[in-house]
Amino acid sequence: MHEHVPKNYLRMLTLPWAHLLLLGVSLALFLSSSSLLSLMAPVLLPAGWLLMDSYYVQYIERCLREDLWDIQKTYMEREDSHFWVAESEGEVVAIVSAKPCPVIQMECPLELAWLSVRWSHRNRGIARALSRTVLSFAQQHGYKAVILDVSMVNLEGQRL
Ligand SMILES: CC(C)(COP(=O)(O)OP(=O)(O)OC[C@H]1O[C@@H](n2cnc3c(N)ncnc32)[C@H](O)[C@@H]1OP(=O)(O)O)[C@@H](O)C(=O)NCCC(=O)NCCS
Structure with a gap:
């Protein structure tokens, strides 16, 4: 399961809603004068990756606990x-x-x-x-x- 994370992540980046989200957040950061918010921009993509990775890890752990445990x-x-x-x-x-x-x-x-x-x-x-x-x-x-x-x-x- 875990080997599919990179392919799923790349596919997610091609989806229109992901473009809209990235555009919206970037715009909001650009318009905001808060320097703290502007620091967040470069971490958006790696954060998305980590979120997806942790979703897969949790799914795998759940399956190992339930279906594959015994x-x-x-x-x-x-x-x-x-x-x-x-x-x-x-x-x-x-x-x-x-x-x-x-x-x-x-x-x-x-x-x-x-x-x-x-x-x-x-x-x-x-x-x-x-x-x-x-x-x-x-x-x-x-x-x-x-x-x-x-x-x-x-x-x-x-x-x-
Ligand atoms: C999908 C998976 C089970 C295939 O295992 P495998 O033992 O390499 O597959 P086989 O050698 O029996 O090949 C079966 C068919 O898939 C095709 N195939 C296998 N790997 C391929 C690849 N990387 N690219 C394209 N076709 C591929 C083979 O060509 C063959 O089709 P053909 O007879 O028409 O040529 C394996 O890649 C895997 O374990 N993936 C990770 C787990 C996973 O995704 N499981 C869900 C599977 S539905």
């Missing part, structure tokens, strides 16, 4: 969910999970989540293989669909 309990003790790892030379190099989508629908699809491959092992088809494993699991358990949430900036994920 993988055995969250994923392995139920028939309709599962968690897989890929190993290479005795080390875990990739993970993926599957569990029923939390959204209550007539036909609840299976959600593929936490798909992540270690940098050193990317572009070797590991994510593709893990996704196939999840699709087989879904078929065996009678699911009609599998969903995967991918952010707009995650081009590798979209390609997958």
